[in-house]
Amino acid sequence: MAMKREWQTVESGPHDYKDALHPVVQKNYGKWQYHQMPRPGVLKHVAQGGDVLYTVRAGTPRQDSVDLIRRICDIADKYCDGFLRFTVRNNVELMTPDEAKVAAIIKALTEIGLPVGGVGPCVTSVHHTQGWLHCDIPATDASGVVKSIMDSLYDDFVKWRLPSKVRISTSCCAINCGGQADIAIVVKHTRPPRINHEKIGRICELPKVVARCPVAAIRPMVVDGRQSLTVDQQKCMYCGACFGACPVMEINHPEHSKFGIWVGGKNSNARSKPSLGCLVAQNLPNNPPRWPEVNEVVGRILGAYRSEGRPWERLGEWIERVGWSHFFKSTDLLFTEDMIDNYRHARMTFNQSAQVRFPQRHER
Amino acid sequence: MAMKREWQTVESGPHDYKDALHPVVQKNYGKWQYHQMPRPGVLKHVAQGGDVLYTVRAGTPRQDSVDLIRRICDIADKYCDGFLRFTVRNNVELMTPDEAKVAAIIKALTEIGLPVGGVGPCVTSVHHTQGWLHCDIPATDASGVVKSIMDSLYDDFVKWRLPSKVRISTSCCAINCGGQADIAIVVKHTRPPRINHEKIGRICELPKVVARCPVAAIRPMVVDGRQSLTVDQQKCMYCGACFGACPVMEINHPEHSKFGIWVGGKNSNARSKPSLGCLVAQNLPNNPPRWPEVNEVVGRILGAYRSEGRPWERLGEWIERVGWSHFFKSTDLLFTEDMIDNYRHARMTFNQSAQVRFPQRHER
């Protein structure tokens, strides 16, 4: 095939963005002055020179059909001079300098089934991953979990009902490609990899596999004459790292996977430093197609935050203010001994002080 | 000797304290209401019933002669009904319900050479250790360092010239028996232990010594036929732990010891959680009998804190507020790469955020 090929690859890197910018953006590039949020889903940016740009943001399934993308393009052609962008959270943004067009854009997006929202103090689209649709180590299907969650949180996306931004992520294994978030929904394999001793010697570089394990749980072993490996069932904590080095370290299992929910992850530097999410619910069933148990817990956490959080206070900042004991009480979640860190830097998470809160009579 | 001995040991534990309490203390035991500080070195405690107790606090050398102790007892007999106590920081406290006696007590203490002070927002006596006078691994003499420092800080002990309490400790090896403090002055051995291969086999349990090393720097080795040990010069960071298990791991050395100064240690839970001291000056010479270089740095740190600290703000809290960069600037100390942690939990001390301060023009 390479024979009858006349095109010479151009290693161009990222697609050029110059002709992807709306004229108003070009003109005011780097000259924006401030922004406002006229209504949910809409941003109004004002430039030093006085130019104005309206942005309408809408959620997408992320796993888009060309049909959907073409429909979005139709709207962009009709109202936005043929320009559009996507956000880092899989939302689409349609921009126009013309306030009059905002309503029409919202209408058009709604008609093709895309919810307008995700701007300001609300839930926005979920950072999610591949799952059963495409990955090779997923314990669940990310897109399905996201769809189920967002059906429940629809109003929190299209309305302003929360103290501040709420970022949610969901990942289909502990590797967590979805990243840190106010609420991270992460499934976890819950048993050590099983090894096919016939295949492994042929397919994998055994020393590389041994080296991959963070807790040195993998040791070489000879099984009926064949070079193979064995996993120390006590040490292994199912991280899946070895599977990445060798697909014969079979970590996938129909029974043994559970969901955990992590709260207080924060990427911005606003007020508090960026922070990692902390485990507050575990062993939730991996229950397709709607994962009701996971959904219910997420709802409870948002509910408590909604009623107790203060303006601009992110979920984790709210918890820091009221204390973890109070968080578990007001979300009716159970703190278990597994939520006490026991990994590398566990000591640094211990409360090495006498500072402690006690619920008062009326609260008890 | 055990023969002609008729006394049978009583394993009584701590000496009984009942008859060591002043009558006014007995009467108001657990019934104190509040306290005031009428003047430096003096506390006034008021009981619920209205009783009052004055306390005069004075510094001591800690390494006391029976002569000095008897003189103090004379004062206690004369003015305090024969009662006295010492503080956890080696200060002596003379108590009386009678305000009139306070001045006399101060006079008497001063006459026997003991400075009255150490109460409230000031420097108090130094937590110190044994040093050359008594310990077996000291790199310096604690009592001498303390005497030199306190001669310089005398006014900070007897007067109120500081934003809040300042606790100082000094230790004669990295083990730091003196503990955490606002300013900890700790000498450190700076080269690996040297081994006498002839003696070690006879005197020490080699496996125990090997096990004692936190960085696995000690390995068994045979030296001209004798079982011995060898120290990996690259790994060893001179902690001295092996010396504790085996005196032949000769860590003491006339040349290779240096002082470091650690600031921001705090034991109380007031406001901020208890915190560890952080290294801000290193490689200061071990220079008896007066250690001028160490003395000078301590003075500089106190000076900056004196002028910038706020009421009730401990030294480490002041630094947290203004930032470490500012601290190094205003104390004219040099931040070096060795001050970046590289031990077990080093990562947790990295600035994993974009939060950073910049001196402004007028400050630059």
Add this chain to the structure above:
Amino acid sequence: MTKIDKDGDGAGGQESPAGGEDFLNPTPMLDELEKGPWPSFVRGLKEMARRTEKTMLRGVLDQLEYSYQTKTGYWQGGMVSVLGYGGGIISRRSMLQDRFPEAAEFHTLRVQPSPGLHYNTKMLRDLCDSWERHGSGLIALHGQTGDVMLQGIEEARVQDCFDEINQNGWDLGGAGAAMRTGVSCVGPARCEHACYDTLRLHQAVLSHFAGEVHRPQYNYKFKFKFSGCPNDCSNGIFRSDLAVIGMWRDAILVDEEAMAAWISKNGLDFLVNNVINRCPSRALSLAEGRLVIDNGNCVHCMHCINVMTEALSPGRERGLAILLGGKNTLKVGAMGCTMIVPFFRLEGQEDIDRFIALSETIIEWWNSNGFDHERIGETIERLGLKQFLAGVGLPATPAMVSRPRSNPYYKSEY
């Protein structure tokens, strides 16, 4: 073609051309995900499958339904590539080829987006057309590393597809032990907080490293993320190896008029409770009803600027901060990027060249000191920040740590 789960409620069938037999097999569990207000990826897939009658889509739907029923994934990885490249394509073959022959292959092309994720409709329409021609028609906008993911193509079609989109200015992104695709926030294109040109730097850097993106030759993956200010909208600190965060180092700009207006509109209590009292370094205070900023003590968290965007803006002396070593969970647990260069001026091309040169020095250090499958953050943690700084020739500053060391366990000279 494989039929499964006959007793499914056939919800999917409802959309079938009235009367005519449905192109798709029943997918009762997946059909549950067509319900509810949020846009449904299942509906999209089924609609496109019915229109295009692409058997690959049917096979993938069948296998996915089976995954839902058996709670197991059935894809296995492999190697698929285009001429001259070693990465950029995630190969997927079904483990159940006999059961789902139509799902035998489902490879994904990771295509680098345009910086800031800005597009014009022509770019996207052309891409859609090429993808419908050669592949499944399923596109993820965007992957978590920022790629346009063209999902579902057979190995035989890969080269032609790539050649076609490459002619339209698209190039593959990273995969494996390589430089990865970058992400940049919308930046100066539409954000008043941008302290440097995120789009321009993203384009320059990733173009420079194009070779390292296409031909894996590192210890492990390396990711850049470009955020115009410390709000870090591209999640650089936890999700990239080298986070480029916009920064300023002079005083915050204050528009006194706008400030007055803001305060009278929102009230003094709101100012005190939600601005002044939220400043992490207490650099804000109130004086005669006005907000006073102690800029020397400001840690550039952005909060006050975020809340009072009409009145406050980053200062005039703008540039960026370089943070290093972020990653997520695997092996050592998540870690955030560490502050390495607090302020780096970025104006002309020579600044961009300086930035790229420094990036190369950093990556070279990592490649010569790191282990296999070790992210640079792990290498720095293992060898020490001191060794890293010496290796790349950067000075140690207190800005790199939250506090100096609290243990004496380091080697001093003797």
Add this chain to the structure above:
Amino acid sequence: MTKIDKDGDGAGGQESPAGGEDFLNPTPMLDELEKGPWPSFVRGLKEMARRTEKTMLRGVLDQLEYSYQTKTGYWQGGMVSVLGYGGGIISRRSMLQDRFPEAAEFHTLRVQPSPGLHYNTKMLRDLCDSWERHGSGLIALHGQTGDVMLQGIEEARVQDCFDEINQNGWDLGGAGAAMRTGVSCVGPARCEHACYDTLRLHQAVLSHFAGEVHRPQYNYKFKFKFSGCPNDCSNGIFRSDLAVIGMWRDAILVDEEAMAAWISKNGLDFLVNNVINRCPSRALSLAEGRLVIDNGNCVHCMHCINVMTEALSPGRERGLAILLGGKNTLKVGAMGCTMIVPFFRLEGQEDIDRFIALSETIIEWWNSNGFDHERIGETIERLGLKQFLAGVGLPATPAMVSRPRSNPYYKSEY
């Protein structure tokens, strides 16, 4: 007797009985430490040596002077003990016995103090007399672990000396891998903040463990410290294995009158800037010029009570908190005690018995799970807090951590 450093400036000589030859040898460097306003231990030693003419003191001064000149210590450890005990005495013999024969032995008796370090003059005078009779006359008040250190005695005199002071109610403290001497703050004897009886508990606990103090049988040392409130005046959190910190769990007591007086005296600004704004959990706020406390959010740091001692006091429901695992630098670096039991009521004897029983369970767990020379904090860090809690039968609560785990790396059941 050994004469050294003839060219010393003989400062020491000045105090010598006019004309007569000085009992002491020149110690020029040490003499530098007689200068200055702070009380001088050198002066004290020399004065006592001249009065008592104890050669041991002269020898020790000579060796110490030599240490100052050569920057090296010359004591080596060993074993010295009294009948029935295995510890409590730190043995010191000179490495330079030929050079300083008078300093051949310089052993130290660690003597347990009376709780709260309260004394009457008779106790101390008797102790001084015994010590001058049998030992050097040098006493440290107090060692960092709280002992009265009787420093400087020959092995031959140790038993008689101990028998004599033991008859006066004194007992030896700990050394080696044993229960160590305890420290308690002045507590209810003279402090309004005391939430439990530190003196009584100290006495009860250390008497109970007397056997473990005298006969080393642990993995390593174990220290108790007793502080009556979170000000932790006994430094329990960083300097003991088990810190007993006074605690209350109902509302802070407010004396409205005293509060009003305090505010009018110190002013509103001081209240806001130095009390309200310093509360770590922002549990304080201002309402119509008065201080309001959100007790449910108070973390019991003591600050507001410390500043407004006339107006505020710990609540009525008082007891103690138990924290575990503190130690200083050696090997792993310093660590602070971790909150284990947030509130433990301590009123009657049965509460004290409960406390002692729990302490024993904890120590047993450590002795059966710890390594040689491993402090309990290190054992807990190595095995995990979860394992510790299971081992001693305590429930896990959020109060034990600053935040729950942020990595998924633990074993769940399967």
